[in-house]
Amino acid sequence: MSEELTRPFEALPESCDVLVVGAGIMGLATAHHLARLGAGRIVVVDQSYLCSGASGRNGGGVRAQWASEINIGLMKRSLALCADFATEMGINVWFRKDGYLFLARNEKRRAELEGSVALQRSHGLPTRMIGPAEVAAIVPELDVGRVVAASYNPDDAVVFPWPFVWGYARSCQRQGVEIFPFVEAELETENGRVAGALLRSRRTANAGAEHRIRAGLTILATGAWSPEVARPLGLELPNHPHRHEICSTEPLKPFLGPLVADLESGLYFSQSMRGEIVGGISNNRVPDGLDQRSSLRFLGLYARELTRTMPILGSVRVLRQWAGCYDLTPDGSPIVGRVDGLGDLVLLCGFMGHGFMMAPIMGLLTARHLMKGEEQELFDRWSLSRFERGELLAESMILG
Ligand SMILES: Cc1cc2nc3c(=O)[nH]c(=O)nc-3n(C[C@H](O)[C@H](O)[C@H](O)COP(=O)(O)OP(=O)(O)OC[C@H]3O[C@@H](n4cnc5c(N)ncnc54)[C@H](O)[C@@H]3O)c2cc1C
Incomplete structure (x- = not known):
């Protein structure tokens, strides 16, 4: 992806309305929909280059063949979004x-x-x-x-994953979302809420340079890295x-x-x-x-x-x-939504080996959930607290 779609470390703002940590497909799809819904100033940071995580390394399989109501219903909608993606975003994703x-x-x-x-x-x-x-x-x-x-x-x-990621990134950029690759985030709390992050440059030119950002809302979309990103907050996630x-x-x-x-x-x-x-x-x-x-x-x-x-x-x-x-979870289903006791943190992780296909619909639903309070049931069922409640979910058509 060309450099003009992303921003240099020096351009990081002091504050933003939404900080998205992780510029994989999940973070970018969500930022894209949040921008559409007018979420204000949105900053996306990634510790590496775009497509460096699972979103740039996957097989591009998108399917609605699942064994649970929830996954079939979601993937039916996600497949339709995948089919329209090239036309809507103006980028060929080789949807076959x-x-x-x-x-x-x-x-x-x-x-x-x-x-x-x-x-x-x-x-x-x-x-x-x-x-x-x-x-x-x-x-x-x-x-x-x-x-x-x-x-x-x-x-x-089946799709080609890279242009899918670039398509979301380009749309984000057009809508004013600021994307900063090679910026690692360490989440910070203030009075029991996640107030933003300490950001560290990972570019050779200014490696280790730090910048503090305040955020109204922080979205943890760091895929398989999520448990280690959440740990300093005292939050032990069950995914691995x-x-x-x-x-x-x-x-x-x-x-x-x-x-x-x-x-x-x-x-x-x-x-x-x-x-x-x-x-x-x-x-x-x-x-x-x-x-x-x-x-x-x-x-x-x-x-x-x-x-x-x-x-x-x-x-x-x-x-x-x-x-x-x-990014494996004990019951094979993702972990999404706000975290009890850490008011302004939203999880969007635990997508196993099928998060790419789910990102188009999850980005949309997450944005609507946060902005309009929609889809409460899904965000309850896939919440972190289901593990404490012992309400594990069942899905047998998992590959990998
Ligand atoms: C080999 C393989 C094949 C797969 N095949 C399929 C498939 O066919 N179909 C399908 O649907 N899914 C598939 N998947 C799964 C799919 O790729 C993932 O579920 C999906 O890409 C997850 O997206 P994500 O945005 O949550 O995570 P990622 O794409 O991993 O993005 C997370 C990002 O967070 C960044 N990050 C981590 N820590 C920090 C930090 N502290 N600060 C800033 N940034 C940070 C990382 O650099 C990374 O870019 C496959 C996965 C793999 C590995």
């Missing part, structure tokens, strides 16, 4: 609606998928269960020998960072329609519009932590499962591998 295919390799998984398909259909989605023959008709290169059934929603999609790896192959002639996913192994892969096969796999043996390095173990794990699923890919070369951090 070729569906998601969730494979079932045993009867238990088939029954689970059948349950979620019924729920999705009751929400008006065109998802349907299909047998191995139809799976093979949709993706002839798949080895369907081990496939019992699959759920298929032709309306699910977990490395997730992904890779991309040399480009191939377009042949693969839907994103293929297997909830058993956690394997998923799709073909980008440039022809690369982009995919990843769950790896529960990775210890928690903010580690974004790539590993050989991942490549072995992924290659084995991918070539078992689609043998034709056995001779394709991997061009690039990278990693990012999932």
